[in-house]
Amino acid sequence: MKNSKTKVxxxxxxxxxxxxxxxxxxxxxQFQLQFLKQVFVPPYEIDxxxxxxxxxxxxxLPIVSVTGFIIGLVITMQMHPVMVRFGAExxxxxxxxxxxxxxxxPVITALIFAGRVSSGIGAELGSMRVTEQIDAMEVSAVxxxxxxxxxxxxxxxxILPILTVYVIFIAFVGSFIAVLLVQNMSYAYFIDKVxxxxxxxxxxxxxxxxxxxxxxxxxxxxxxxxxxxxGTEGVGKAATTAVVVSSLMILIFDMVLVKVTLWLWPTV
Amino acid sequence: xxVANSIILLMNNVVEINKVSKAFGSHVVLDNxxxxxxxxxxxxxxxxxxxxxxxxxxxxxxxxxPDKGDIFIEGTNVLTLRIKELxxxxxxxxxxxxxxxxxxxxxxxxxxxxxxxxxxxxxxxEREEKIKSVLEKVSLEEAIDKMPSELSGGMKKRIGLARxxxxxxxxxxxDEPTTGLDPITSKEISSLILELQKSxxxxxxxxxxxxxxxxxxxxxxIVLNEGIVQHEGTITELTTSRDxxxxxxxxxxxxxxxxxxxxx
Ligand SMILES: Nc1ncnc2c1ncn2[C@@H]1O[C@H](COP(=O)(O)OP(=O)(O)O)[C@@H](O)[C@H]1O
Ligand SMILES: [Mg+2]
Numbered sequence: 001m002k003n004s005k006t007k008v009x010x011x012x013x014x015x016x017x018x019x020x021x022x023x024x025x026x027x028x029x030q031f032q033l034q035f036l037k038q039v040f041v042p043p044y045e046i047d048x049x050x051x052x053x054x055x056x057x058x059x060x061l062p063i064v065s066v067t068g069f070i071i072g073l074v075i076t077m078q079m080h081p082v083m084v085r086f087g088a089e090x091x092x093x094x095x096x097x098x099x100x101x102x103x104x105x106p107v108i109t110a111l112i113f114a115g116r117v118s119s120g121i122g123a124e125l126g127s128m129r130v131t132e133q134i135d136a137m138e139v140s141a142v143x144x145x146x147x148x149x150x151x152x153x154x155x156x157x158x159i160l161p162i163l164t165v166y167v168i169f170i171a172f173v174g175s176f177i178a179v180l181l182v183q184n185m186s187y188a189y190f191i192d193k194v195x196x197x198x199x200x201x202x203x204x205x206x207x208x209x210x211x212x213x214x215x216x217x218x219x220x221x222x223x224x225x226x227x228x229x230x231g232t233e234g235v236g237k238a239a240t241t242a243v244v245v246s247s248l249m250i251l252i253f254d255m256v257l258v259k260v261t262l263w264l265w266p267t268v
Numbered sequence: 269x270x271v272a273n274s275i276i277l278l279m280n281n282v283v284e285i286n287k288v289s290k291a292f293g294s295h296v297v298l299d300n301x302x303x304x305x306x307x308x309x310x311x312x313x314x315x316x317x318x319x320x321x322x323x324x325x326x327x328x329x330x331x332x333x334p335d336k337g338d339i340f341i342e343g344t345n346v347l348t349l350r351i352k353e354l355x356x357x358x359x360x361x362x363x364x365x366x367x368x369x370x371x372x373x374x375x376x377x378x379x380x381x382x383x384x385x386x387x388x389x390x391x392x393x394e395r396e397e398k399i400k401s402v403l404e405k406v407s408l409e410e411a412i413d414k415m416p417s418e419l420s421g422g423m424k425k426r427i428g429l430a431r432x433x434x435x436x437x438x439x440x441x442x443d444e445p446t447t448g449l450d451p452i453t454s455k456e457i458s459s460l461i462l463e464l465q466k467s468x469x470x471x472x473x474x475x476x477x478x479x480x481x482x483x484x485x486x487x488x489x490i491v492l493n494e495g496i497v498q499h500e501g502t503i504t505e506l507t508t509s510r511d512x513x514x515x516x517x518x519x520x521x522x523x524x525x526x527x528x529x530x531x532x
Contacts, residue, residue: 128372135331136369140383140435141355 031223045151052155060116068167071104072174094197096175101198101206105168110213114246118221122242125225126235153218160214161207205261213250220246280307282471288337297323299495312482313475315492321475325441359387361439362432368424370416377412380431402430422453442474446481458484
């Protein structure tokens with residue numbers, strides 16, 4: 001008797017969470033349509049976009065630098081013995097370069113960016129929502145969606161590709177150091193080997209998809225913050241769910257975009 | 269006399285709320301609420317917490333959409349307006365939010381000039397002049413370069429007030445302007461509201477629990493309860509009424525008031 005009761009409640013809660021999930025996806029879709037509808041209507045608030053890009057860059061530069069360096073170092077150290085085993089040591093810079101450019105740098109930078117930025121945006125807009133700052137803006141006849149949402153989504157969309165390119169180069173440095181540990185090679189020679197094996201078809205899709213990831217981070221963070229409810233508790237929830245949802249969406253879109261990029265830029 | 273009065277009322281109503289209803293899901297918050305506010309008048313909206321006073325104010329400026337009814341501001345039905353026309357009306361009114369709603373990321377100066385730079389074409393000097401003059405009105409000239417986090421609750425309220433009046437609105441809406449403040453500050457704010465009404469010839473709707481504040485700034489009040497305007501009259505009429513709800517409501521407010529006075 002007791003058992004069956006708890007089961008009912010449990011199933012209910014899964015149902016509730018599923019419903020909540022689909023409501024969120026629908027809300028996110030609406031929000032994104034709203035973005036597309038308003039993005040080309042003036043005023044453009046260029047100053048705000050620039051300010052947010054500066055802030056985001058400064059905020060994430062240290063952590064992505066460290067991560068980029070470590071990724072380059074570790075992936076090279078991991079791959080070196082494998083390449084030796086296959087007698088393909090000469091291909092090490094190329095193999096490492098391709099994995100960094102195509103996958104590791106874009107996705108890991110995006111995930112770190114999501115963790116740092118979408119939570120920040122979620123908390124910031126969430127607290128503006130629950131303390132009625134967004135209402136105040138609306139009453140003063142300023143469109144808060146344009147001022148707060150569009151500027152931030154723009155900033156995340158355009159700063160992430162820049163960060164990714166930077167991370168790629170930092171990762172190369174890490175990778176070069178790992179190579180130095182096992183064999184003597186000049187940085188110029190190393191970079192030359194990487195560049196000669198990394199093709200246009202590797203670099204372009206790798207960087208292009210980060211525009212999508214940047215957009216995801218911005219739109220999820222602003223959506224969660226903009227629609228926050230329930231006081232300070234809601235602000236915390238907006239921040240944490242923004243990270244979870246945007247990270248998950250980055251991975252899902254990465255999966256989808258692999259297919260798309262292979263179709264657009266066939267590399268074999 | 270009564271007839272003559274009501275005719276004048278009809279002619280000079282700055283705000284006319286006509287049978288407005290608002291529900292959230294199945295929770296009916298406002299049920300056929302009507303209210304007329306004359307030009308130059310301060311009117312008080314009393315009511316317990318959670319009776320929909322803030323919802324009423326937000327419906328007036330369409331931060332919330334009423335389900336039913338009409339709301340006229342200076343003869344224009346705001347509920348049928350498109351966003352551009354609605355914004356023209358919003359530029360001519362001020363709204364002081366309960367928590368002041370200062371923009372956290374901006375300094376006091378930036379908060380104050382936020383509406384100015386967007387809707388008016390003042391020169392830098394004129395703008396600076398205006399900022400100085402509203403800060404003087406709320407006696408906080410020294411706070412101009414502070415961030416909101418550096419201000420006390422009462423100072424925030426005053427800066428919020430300064431921000432709402434910087435565009436010299438004809439209509440002001442106040443959401444609990446003195447709640448959470450000590451009696452002295454709350455008396456100061458109330459006097460300030462009265463002074464502004466006199467000097468800028470503003471019309472105001474003031475939501476409050478604070479009897480002292482109400483007595484300072486207004487003579488007419490309504491009492492909102494269970495979604496309807498349950499009582500309407502002068503403050504004296506309401507506080508001396510024999511109606512059990514009113515007696516209970518005001519005795520509670522008076523006791524609270526006395527407690528606060530004793531605590532100081
Ligand atoms: N956006 C909203 N969504 C759902 N319910 C709301 C919303 N805003 C207010 N309410 C509900 O409406 C009622 C009245 O709220 P409010 O107007 O803030 O009360 P008060 O008279 O204290 O200002 C409360 O029960 C509140 O829960
Ligand atoms: Mg309220």
